Amino acid sequence: xxxxxxxxxxxxxxxxxxxxxxxxxxxxxxxxxxxxxxxxxxxxxxxxxxxxxxxxxxxxxxxxxxxxxxxxxxxxxxxxxxxxxxxxxxxxxxxxxxxxxxxxxxxxxxxxxxxxxxxxxxxxxxxxxxxxxxxxxxxxxxxxxxxxxxxxxxxxxxxxxxxxxxxxxxxxxxxxxxxxxxxxxxxxxxxxxxxxxxxxxxxxxxxxxxxxxxxxxxxxxxxxxxxxxxxxxxxxxxxxxxxxxxxxxxxxxxxxxxxxxxxxxxxxxxxxxxxxxxxxxxxxxxxxxxxxxxxxxxxxxxxxxxxxxxxxxxxxxxxxxxxxxxxxxxxxxxxxxxxxxxxxxxxxxxxxxxxxxxxxxxxxxxxxxxxx
Numbered sequence: 001x002x003x004x005x006x007x008x009x010x011x012x013x014x015x016x017x018x019x020x021x022x023x024x025x026x027x028x029x030x031x032x033x034x035x036x037x038x039x040x041x042x043x044x045x046x047x048x049x050x051x052x053x054x055x056x057x058x059x060x061x062x063x064x065x066x067x068x069x070x071x072x073x074x075x076x077x078x079x080x081x082x083x084x085x086x087x088x089x090x091x092x093x094x095x096x097x098x099x100x101x102x103x104x105x106x107x108x109x110x111x112x113x114x115x116x117x118x119x120x121x122x123x124x125x126x127x128x129x130x131x132x133x134x135x136x137x138x139x140x141x142x143x144x145x146x147x148x149x150x151x152x153x154x155x156x157x158x159x160x161x162x163x164x165x166x167x168x169x170x171x172x173x174x175x176x177x178x179x180x181x182x183x184x185x186x187x188x189x190x191x192x193x194x195x196x197x198x199x200x201x202x203x204x205x206x207x208x209x210x211x212x213x214x215x216x217x218x219x220x221x222x223x224x225x226x227x228x229x230x231x232x233x234x235x236x237x238x239x240x241x242x243x244x245x246x247x248x249x250x251x252x253x254x255x256x257x258x259x260x261x262x263x264x265x266x267x268x269x270x271x272x273x274x275x276x277x278x279x280x281x282x283x284x285x286x287x288x289x290x291x292x293x294x295x296x297x298x299x300x301x302x303x304x305x306x307x308x309x310x311x312x313x314x315x316x317x318x319x320x321x322x323x324x325x326x327x328x329x330x331x332x333x334x335x336x337x338x339x340x341x342x343x344x345x346x347x348x349x350x351x352x353x354x355x356x357x358x359x360x361x362x363x364x365x366x367x368x369x370x371x372x
Contacts, residue, residue, distance in 0.1 A: 027071070027099050029120050034067040034093070041067040046086040049078055049097060071099050071121075079125055080171050100125075100168050107181045109200030110159060110207075112152040113317030114139075114267040117166075122146045128167040131178055139269045139314070140276050147269060149314060152203055153180060159202075233313045233320040240331035243297040243306055249277060249327070252289040257315055258282050271312040272327050274301035297329055306330060 023036040034041070041061045047054040047069065058070040069083065076099055085093040101120040108115055115129070123141040129148050138146040153159055164178040185198040194210075201208055234254040241247035249272070257266050270277040270292045277292035290313070297303055309327040313320045 023093060023095070025095055027101050027120075029101070030071055032069045032071060032097075032099065033062075034069070034095075035065055036093075037065050039093070040064050041085075043087040044085045044092065045088065048084050048086065049075055050081045054083075075099075076121065076124055080169055096171070098168075098171060100173075102166065105178065107179055108150050108317065109181045109184070110153045110202045111199065111317060112150050114269070114314070115148040115150055116267070117146045117148070118144060120144050125169045128165075130165040130167070132162045132164070138276075139271065140278060140280075147267065149269065149317065149319075232318050233315050235311055235313060235320050235325045238311060238325055238327050240328055240333070241294055243329035246294050246296040246299070248291055249294045250283065250289055250291050251311065251313060253313065253320070254288060255315075256288040256290060256313070258286045266316050269314045271314075273305070273309040275299055 023034055023039065025032055025034050027033075042064065044061065044067065047056075047059050054069070054075070058072060058075075060068050062068050067085070075097065078097060079099065081097050082094055083097050084091050099121050102117060103120075104116075104118045106114075106116045117127075117129070120143060122138075122145060123143050127138055127141065127146055129136050129138075131150065134150070136148045136150065139149050140147045159180045161177045161179065163175050165175050166173050181200045183198060183200045185196055187197045189195045196210070233256055235251060236254065237252045239248075239250045241249050251270060256268075259265055268280045268290060270280050270290060272294055275295055277294045280290050280292045283289040283291055297306060300309075307326070307328040309329075311320070311325065311327050
């Protein structure tokens with residue numbers, strides 16, 4: 001049984017000024033709750049975050065030993081600052097404002113993959129996730145989840161109980177222990193030799209000890225062959241969107257799996273240039289096409305590169321190899337063609353047609369002369 005590496009809520013402890021007791025602070029989706037059995041919160045008359053007075057409607061005394069401060073859009077931006085509780089112009093309590101909740105952290109097999117951190121307020125600040133010496137930032141983050149791409153783990157000395165850290169902005173939370181997934185066997189066949197297929201077997205056969213119970217075999221079977229197989233997505237096509245507004249992009253290819261071999265929905269991320277293309281979903285089940293939401297060119301690290309932007313598609317940790325399919329902003333697309341004008345019997349010797357070409361940035365109207 002592995003140790004629990006996180007609690008349901010991320011608890012922060014603060015020292016009560018002028019006292020040997022500790023005050024406990026924990027965060028919900030809407031509030032910060034302070035509790036201290038040795039303090040009467042009824043004496044508090046002013047609450048400040050750094051030098052800004054908090055509106056009295058945004059805090060209240062719950063009872064003698066509990067106090068509530070609302071999490072608002074304004075104070076959410078002030079992560080890491082100090083909140084002070086005053087009574088008659090004297091500071092009675094002070095703590096660092098850290099509205100950030102972690103409820104669960106997933107594992108990945110030794111082949112690597114996507115780690116999901118669930119909680120709340122996960123997209124408000126830059127997050128760094130350290131596993132041992134490896135540091136990564138989210139490939140995608142929403143208010144209640146963040147996805148981190150972890151490469152193959154090659155260090156056999158550190159696949160269990162790896163000391164790990166989460167840093168939000170400049171604040172690092174207390175360390176915890178993280179583990180890879182245990183080996184999983186998906187199939188076993190016996191035909192002159194035993195063939196075992198599965199996941200999280202490590203990067204080479206030296207990691208593996210294989211025991212077969214109930215048979216007259218050595219206590220540990222020797223591994224005569226070990227292979228790893230990765231099915232990498234292949235990009236075949238991409239649509240375009242506006243460089244000014246951004247918008248939906250559809251990327252199609254091969255091995256764009258909707259579900260994995262175990263029947264679970266695959267975890268998909270798409271990177272276009274320096275941007276994560278958000279809200280990735282299947283066009284329909286097993287369509288080999290994904291739709292995502294891309295931001296405008298202003299969100300790219302290179303705001304001058306409108307064309308030939310590289311695309312990476314990652315499915316359950318397997319990332320597409322370098323592709324000659326590149327993304328381009330503002331590619332024209334024909335939305336409709338219609339005829340405007342009538343041919344007159346005597347005076348006209350040609351027709352005028354209008355060809356509307358819809359471009360995300362503007363609309364071009366072309367007049368095409370067709371001689372008769």
